[in-house]
Amino acid sequence: MAHAHESNTKRIWVVFGILSIITIVEVALGIVKPDSLHLTSVLGTSPLNWIFIILTLVKAYYITWAFMHMEGEKKWFRRSVVWTVCFLIIYLCFIVLVEGDYVYEVFKNDHLKWLF
Numbered sequence: 001m002a003h004a005h006e007s008n009t010k011r012i013w014v015v016f017g018i019l020s021i022i023t024i025v026e027v028a029l030g031i032v033k034p035d036s037l038h039l040t041s042v043l044g045t046s047p048l049n050w051i052f053i054i055l056t057l058v059k060a061y062y063i064t065w066a067f068m069h070m071e072g073e074k075k076w077f078r079r080s081v082v083w084t085v086c087f088l089i090i091y092l093c094f095i096v097l098v099e100g101d102y103v104y105e106v107f108k109n110d111h112l113k114w115l116f
Helices: 009-032 047-067 075-109
Strands: none
Touching: 009 047, 047 075
């Protein structure tokens, strides 16, 4: 036998480290909430929200890549799974942000009032 079974311990720690760093950044930004990122608006929401969305997509992609063993699959299969999910998540974020902003503007500017 030319190849012995290799331990995945190093790979597990690398994945753990990468996901931990991204999570720590998300938590730190959520606690600190810098005014320059939180009180401005870009494409209908704050840059802080866009950072959270992007970091969440990166984590989802990396989890899919590492734990669903996508790196060992054929290129067309990886792309069909990962890009479809990424597209649907981005589309969901877009719909939620646009509709949420519309509802907020209706209650803010029109004759309807907040009931809660």
